[in-house]
Amino acid sequence: MNQYSRQDYERVATFIMQHTRYRPKVAFILGSGLSGLADAVENPDILPYGDIPEFPRSSVEGHAGRLVLGELEGREVWVMQGRVHFYEGLSLQQITFPIRVMRAFGVDALILTNAAGGLNPSFRPGDVMLIEDQINLVGLIGHNPLMGPNDPELGPRFPDMSSLYDRKLRLLAIDVAERRGIVLQRGVYVGLAGPAYETPAEVRFLRAIGADATGMSTTNEALVARHCGMRVFGLSGITNAAIDQIDSPRQTTHEEVLEAGAIIIPKMTAILRGMLARWDEAVSA
Ligand code: HPA
Numbered sequence: 602m603n604q605y606s607r608q609d610y611e612r613v614a615t616f617i618m619q620h621t622r623y624r625p626k627v628a629f630i631l632g633s634g635l636s637g638l639a640d641a642v643e644n645p646d647i648l649p650y651g652d653i654p655e656f657p658r659s660s661v662e663g664h665a666g667r668l669v670l671g672e673l674e675g676r677e678v679w680v681m682q683g684r685v686h687f688y689e690g691l692s693l694q695q696i697t698f699p700i701r702v703m704r705a706f707g708v709d710a711l712i713l714t715n716a717a718g719g720l721n722p723s724f725r726p727g728d729v730m731l732i733e734d735q736i737n738l739v740g741l742i743g744h745n746p747l748m749g750p751n752d753p754e755l756g757p758r759f760p761d762m763s764s765l766y767d768r769k770l771r772l773l774a775i776d777v778a779e780r781r782g783i784v785l786q787r788g789v790y791v792g793l794a795g796p797a798y799e800t801p802a803e804v805r806f807l808r809a810i811g812a813d814a815t816g817m818s819t820t821n822e823a824l825v826a827r828h829c830g831m832r833v834f835g836l837s838g839i840t841n842a843a844i845d846q847i848d849s850p851r852q853t854t855h856e857e858v859l860e861a862g863a864i865i866i867p868k869m870t871a872i873l874r875g876m877l878a879r880w881d882e883a884v885s886a
Contacts, residue, residue: 614705621646623670625677628708632715634862639682645671657685657695674877688796693746697825710832716858717814718843727864730786732835737820739794746821756828770834773883777875788813792820798853804843838865
């Protein structure tokens with residue numbers, strides 16, 4: 602089940618060190634339609650995932666599939682432009698492989714972004730939601746990326762998840778958004794396997810269990826990052842209102858999801874840049 606060892610993560614981290622002059626402490630994973638943020642990275646060293654040993658490759662439109670290392674707001678960053686999802690047919694260990702590599706590299710904070718369907722009736726397409734907590738529905742039915750042998754050098758067998766999304770980074774995001782006049786919704790992200798969008802009955806179920814936004818990524822990456830002691834932060838771009846009644850004239854399409862990304866990018870970029878500019882405030886004390 603767990604086909605990688607600590608030596609594999611360290612070997613790939615060393616490979617990446619040999620191909621970049623940067624040693625970032627902060628990493629980003631950019632979701633569907635949101636990969637434009639990587640274009641803002643200054644003086645980048647770019648490694649296509651296909652050139653990095655063992656790195657999973659994305660097959661989805663809207664996911665560029667390259668690692669961009671460089672500077673943003675004067676801070677070194679590791680940016681994964683595009684991600685791989687469980688529904689693409691890889692194991693949870695494969696899709697989360699880069700997380701432990703970045704940890705072995707020296708990264709200590711992971712910023713996750715995704716496109717998500719809005720479950721909370723007060724959310725509108727184009728909104729940005731701060732992820733306060735998550736429901737890993739795929740994990741609850743028995744597919745957790747931390748299953749299999751546990752290497753205690755990486756993290757504990759039974760990791761606490763009572764504060765998965767870092768409080769200081771959440772407070773920083775709220776302050777940055779407020780000062781910039783950006784409405785920042787807050788809520789619970791539920792991670793499903795996909796690739797089918799939810800039925801209306803599933804949408805009502807997800808709302809009933811306390812979720813505000815639904816998507817097909819993020820939860821596994823967050824678990825693995827927290828397990829190995831990283832700070833975790835997440836923003837969802839609400840690309841569509843999830844359809845909660847049958848026979849609706851509306852449908853959910855990938856095109857709609859990618860299009861809404863264009864409205865969301867400037868807001869997310871402003872929040873994330875603002876956070877990087879004040880990073881030391883959040884991570885010290
Ligand atoms: N459901 C699941 N994943 C999504 C959605 C959705 O409605 N929108 C964007 N990603």
